[in-house]
Amino acid sequence: MSQILTVSPDFNTKYLAGWFILNNWLQHALETSIRLEVFDDFERQRDAIRDGKVDLIYANPYDAAWLVRERGYRAVAKPRSKCDETVVATSAQGPVERVEDLSPGITVATTDDPDVHMMGMIMLEPADLGAANVTLKRCENYVLVAKELMRGHAAAGFFLADTYNELSPMIRSKLRVLVESQINVIHHLFLVSPAMGEQAVAVHDALTGLAQSDKGRSVLDDIGIPGWDDVSEEDVEFMIDLMDTLV
Amino acid sequence: MNDIQACDVEGEATRHTLTFCDGSTRTVHVVDREVPFPEGKLIVSRTDPEGIITHVNRSFVFMSGYAEDELVGQPHHILRHPEMPAVAFKGLWDTVGAGEKWHGYVKNLRKDGAYYWVYATVVPNLRGGKLVGYTSVRRKPSRRKIEEAAALYRTLT
Ligand SMILES: Cc1cc2nc3c(=O)[nH]c(=O)nc-3n(C[C@H](O)[C@H](O)[C@H](O)COP(=O)(O)O)c2cc1C
Numbered sequence: 001m002s003q004i005l006t007v008s009p010d011f012n013t014k015y016l017a018g019w020f021i022l023n024n025w026l027q028h029a030l031e032t033s034i035r036l037e038v039f040d041d042f043e044r045q046r047d048a049i050r051d052g053k054v055d056l057i058y059a060n061p062y063d064a065a066w067l068v069r070e071r072g073y074r075a076v077a078k079p080r081s082k083c084d085e086t087v088v089a090t091s092a093q094g095p096v097e098r099v100e101d102l103s104p105g106i107t108v109a110t111t112d113d114p115d116v117h118m119m120g121m122i123m124l125e126p127a128d129l130g131a132a133n134v135t136l137k138r139c140e141n142y143v144l145v146a147k148e149l150m151r152g153h154a155a156a157g158f159f160l161a162d163t164y165n166e167l168s169p170m171i172r173s174k175l176r177v178l179v180e181s182q183i184n185v186i187h188h189l190f191l192v193s194p195a196m197g198e199q200a201v202a203v204h205d206a207l208t209g210l211a212q213s214d215k216g217r218s219v220l221d222d223i224g225i226p227g228w229d230d231v232s233e234e235d236v237e238f239m240i241d242l243m244d245t246l247v
Numbered sequence: 248m249n250d251i252q253a254c255d256v257e258g259e260a261t262r263h264t265l266t267f268c269d270g271s272t273r274t275v276h277v278v279d280r281e282v283p284f285p286e287g288k289l290i291v292s293r294t295d296p297e298g299i300i301t302h303v304n305r306s307f308v309f310m311s312g313y314a315e316d317e318l319v320g321q322p323h324h325i326l327r328h329p330e331m332p333a334v335a336f337k338g339l340w341d342t343v344g345a346g347e348k349w350h351g352y353v354k355n356l357r358k359d360g361a362y363y364w365v366y367a368t369v370v371p372n373l374r375g376g377k378l379v380g381y382t383s384v385r386r387k388p389s390r391r392k393i394e395e396a397a398a399l400y401r402t403l404t
Contacts, residue, residue, distance in 0.1 A: 179287045
């Protein structure tokens with residue numbers, strides 16, 4: 001039976017092929033059969049985790065908190081210089097210049113990406129906006145969030161900052177950033193399930209070793225991650241404590 | 248912990264003597280000048296179980312006006328503003344002491360006598376079931392919430 005590797009559904013689909021390549025790399029390094037399973041929605045991925053079907057996961061910070069604290073997963077590496085920051089934007093044509101100009105009753109375009117949604121909602125608080133007085137419009141992806149803003153169907157939208165910055169210049173020229181988070185300590189984590197605990201060191205070595213060969217560096221390019229860094233148990237616990245203050 | 252002296256602050260200052268729950272006192276000069284919360288940032292600190300600061304992030308250092316090494320090792324009441332009622336902090340300590348999460352609006356005193364408002368959350372930090380300290384994360388509060396908190400605190404101090 002294969003082990004299952006999965007990736008937080010917020011990953012950029014342009015790296016899909018790269019994750020298959022990383023999967024192969026891990027199979028060779030661990031000398032075991034691993035299968036990449038991609039979920040396009042967070043809930044289905046969580047169901048698979050609850051059923052004990054996920055052995056390796058590149059998890060977003062929100063799910064990582066749950067996986068580590070409740071499910072006993074162990075963090076083996078974090079992506080180098082890649083933090084999860086959130087942009088709140090509006091239409092460039094509209095009258096809104098700052099978050100405080102937004103008023104109760106507006107529609108907010110968002111995705112089911114849990115940490116971006118959480119940070120976006122926090123960044124609306126200075127305008128006294130919250131779940132009780134905004135209407136959420138869930139979009140499949142960030143391009144659709146942008147479209148909701150450009151069509152005037154939503155007054156504000158939440159984006160993963162990295163993805164916002166990769167939107168086409170044409171789209172970005174039609175949007176106005178109201179605020180961008182600068183938290184610097186919230187990031188994805190590569191986690192290993194308790195069942196695979198014995199291989200945690202091998203997974204860590206395989207990931208951090210990528211940067212040491214041309215072939216490995218090309219795998220990193222293919223997944224859009226500059227490298228993998230060590231992460232201490234205390235770093236992870238600190239990030240989770242911090243997340244805990246935000247939920 | 249040093250006092251905040253008249254010469255440390257710019258503008259018309261009022262003088263207060265704070266008495267902390269450990270019995271110590273501090274004389275501070277405060278000015279009525281608000282420093283805006285930095286957009287998009289979180290102000291983060293950690294303490295040991297007694298409330299002694301063990302870690303601060305850059306936004307914390309920046310907003311407090313102190314250098315990092317003036318903060319780490321000090322009791323967290325280094326930011327106590329005279330307009331904050333003692334009962335608010337009693338609520339904080341009772342809540343986190345019971346292992347729960349605390350939220351509240353806090354007016355903090357800077358080294359230069361000015362102030363900044365935050366919406367703070369404090370959580371206990373457990374490692375292997377053992378309490379090792381507390382983490383506090385502050386975010387930007389709305390103007391309306393600040394005014395409500397200020398009005399309430401005036402009735403409590
Ligand atoms: C993690 C943590 C963060 C705190 N942050 C603040 C703060 O930002 N400002 C403040 O006045 N008190 C803060 N306190 C409360 C202080 O420890 C202290 O209770 C308060 O300043 C009143 O002083 P006293 O309890 O020594 O009388 C914090 C406590 C903890 C545990």
